[in-house]
Amino acid sequence: MSPVFQVERLRKSFGGLAVTQDVSIxxxxxxxxxxxxxxxxxxxxxxxxxVGHLAPDSGKVMLxxxxxxxxxxxRRVRQGLVRSFQVTRLxxxxxxxxxxxxxxxxxxxxxxxVLGHFQAMPEVMDETRTLFETLGLVxxxxxxxxxxxxGQQRLLEIAIALALKPKVLLLDEPAAGVPQxxxxxxEAALAGLPPDLAVLMIEHDMDLVFRFAKRVIxxxxxxxxxxxxxxxxxxxxxxxxxxxxxxxxxxxxx
Amino acid sequence: xxxxxxTQSAVQxxxxxxxxxxxxxxxxxxxxxxxxxxxxxALLTRILAIALLVLSLDLVxxxxxxxxxxxxxxxxxxxxxxxxxxxxxGITDPIAMVxxxxxxxxxxxxLSGVIILRGHGLSQLVLSIAVIHLFHEAANKASAYTGGSDxxxxxxxxxxxxxFAFDLWGRTAYGFGVALLVIVFVLLRILVRSPFGMLCRGIxxxxxxxxxxxxxxxxxxxxxxxxxGAVAGVGGALNAISTQVVGxxxxxxxxxxxxxxxxxxxxxxxxxxALLGTAVFMWFxxxxxxxxxxxxxxxxxxxxxxxxxxxxRGLFGTAxxxxxxxxxxxx
Numbered sequence: 001m002s003p004v005f006q007v008e009r010l011r012k013s014f015g016g017l018a019v020t021q022d023v024s025i026x027x028x029x030x031x032x033x034x035x036x037x038x039x040x041x042x043x044x045x046x047x048x049x050x051v052g053h054l055a056p057d058s059g060k061v062m063l064x065x066x067x068x069x070x071x072x073x074x075r076r077v078r079q080g081l082v083r084s085f086q087v088t089r090l091x092x093x094x095x096x097x098x099x100x101x102x103x104x105x106x107x108x109x110x111x112x113x114v115l116g117h118f119q120a121m122p123e124v125m126d127e128t129r130t131l132f133e134t135l136g137l138v139x140x141x142x143x144x145x146x147x148x149x150x151g152q153q154r155l156l157e158i159a160i161a162l163a164l165k166p167k168v169l170l171l172d173e174p175a176a177g178v179p180q181x182x183x184x185x186x187e188a189a190l191a192g193l194p195p196d197l198a199v200l201m202i203e204h205d206m207d208l209v210f211r212f213a214k215r216v217i218x219x220x221x222x223x224x225x226x227x228x229x230x231x232x233x234x235x236x237x238x239x240x241x242x243x244x245x246x247x248x249x250x251x252x253x254x
Numbered sequence: 255x256x257x258x259x260x261t262q263s264a265v266q267x268x269x270x271x272x273x274x275x276x277x278x279x280x281x282x283x284x285x286x287x288x289x290x291x292x293x294x295x296a297l298l299t300r301i302l303a304i305a306l307l308v309l310s311l312d313l314v315x316x317x318x319x320x321x322x323x324x325x326x327x328x329x330x331x332x333x334x335x336x337x338x339x340x341x342x343x344g345i346t347d348p349i350a351m352v353x354x355x356x357x358x359x360x361x362x363x364x365l366s367g368v369i370i371l372r373g374h375g376l377s378q379l380v381l382s383i384a385v386i387h388l389f390h391e392a393a394n395k396a397s398a399y400t401g402g403s404d405x406x407x408x409x410x411x412x413x414x415x416x417x418f419a420f421d422l423w424g425r426t427a428y429g430f431g432v433a434l435l436v437i438v439f440v441l442l443r444i445l446v447r448s449p450f451g452m453l454c455r456g457i458x459x460x461x462x463x464x465x466x467x468x469x470x471x472x473x474x475x476x477x478x479x480x481x482x483g484a485v486a487g488v489g490g491a492l493n494a495i496s497t498q499v500v501g502x503x504x505x506x507x508x509x510x511x512x513x514x515x516x517x518x519x520x521x522x523x524x525x526x527x528a529l530l531g532t533a534v535f536m537w538f539x540x541x542x543x544x545x546x547x548x549x550x551x552x553x554x555x556x557x558x559x560x561x562x563x564x565x566x567r568g569l570f571g572t573a574x575x576x577x578x579x580x581x582x583x584x585x
Contacts, residue, residue, distance in 0.1 A: 074465050092459065094452075094455065105452075106467050112450050113449045115444060117269075118449060
């Protein structure tokens, strides 16, 4: 199978500091990849390069065979490269139903319409309902987002991303800030993602990484130091050095 | 899923009922005004024209979150377009003048939107002030067309539908204004509820999120600016038709700032708030300036401080909040 998402020798420096050094990643439809790395490894910069908020010094980002390096973030989304946010970014005054409907209308090119109401568009309502049933958000569909629980807001982030029917989904710490009791629901939602979707998850929580990912990429000091199966990652000497060394340092500092 | 399908079928008529109530209230208040102040129809018509300006401002400020102190540029452009059409080019049919005004306002909306939307926050505000001063100065300098500081005179609109002449008492102008306001109000209710209206509310709350959905923030805002310009242009044209003169004050910073004050007074992000704010501000201004010509501005200022301190959502927003609480308590 040909890769649906490819990053080729991506480089970015801020002044003299190289935050991304020749990072290359390829993903096929259906891949479940976790990108991990200690703090300061350059994960956030990498995400910003991929979604287009930062321009790389050199290297390419390819989506479904075409070069999207020169496209702005909005065009990349329209081509099927969708992200979720590490800290929820939702419209607090609007309902989950409105969020997802807006995403569907956007995807189908109808968000500029000045007539009609989405609740009178049966296909939009059906799709919204199906998504909410899958994710367990039916009960809160018409409440204001500001009034629903944080775990539900995280699920809504996933619902919005799915409503855009992406080819590649970048999940930026999908379980961040969610209370322990709610993480199973997030995990269930992640397990239920469409099988042909390529998912790249940036995550700190190793339990979640091991349960979700079929492949793990470790970033340290801006470079990929490991790319392989979850079983091998813990055995890798460099990963242990970078990771456990850091953890040990953290412990002694605390 | 019965709950969801119930709300689906119930929501539309609920909206419609509320809109019909709104129209009835507007017509009712308009009728009361007509019978209570038959000698003051000129002021009432001016309120209608400014209400269109404030509605137009609400579209970009209340619904999209764009800060502007230059919105009278759109209103004035409409007024001058309609006025010049009548005075120079022989377009004296009132409805045609309104159409010309709307086009002029939309063009000004496009121009100032493209400029103002370059900035964010404070720089946006400063750009909007620059825009209104440029418009003002342009109208002042082009005195061959606009009459400059003397104002544009020689506007004599034909009778409406060939039947109702614009009389000295301003009855026709008032009726025409009420009709325009109701039509615009209905169209805007449809607009703010549409997918486009929802997208605009999304942009107001978080433009980054809208971008991550693949939505074009700038394109949407420019489009809203053009629509807003058409609405303000209708208001400007109404003013030109009813007063039969267009002055530089219609393109002034003061008018822009007052429109923003009226909007904040009534409550941003609600069409009813825009209408209420305009009516209350202009009525208060008229009463207080007659009662105490020396200190009336002080009193207007005091009213504003009181509203901002004690009812930060504006008069309509606060009233709606209190009503909601009452309803909840009854449950």
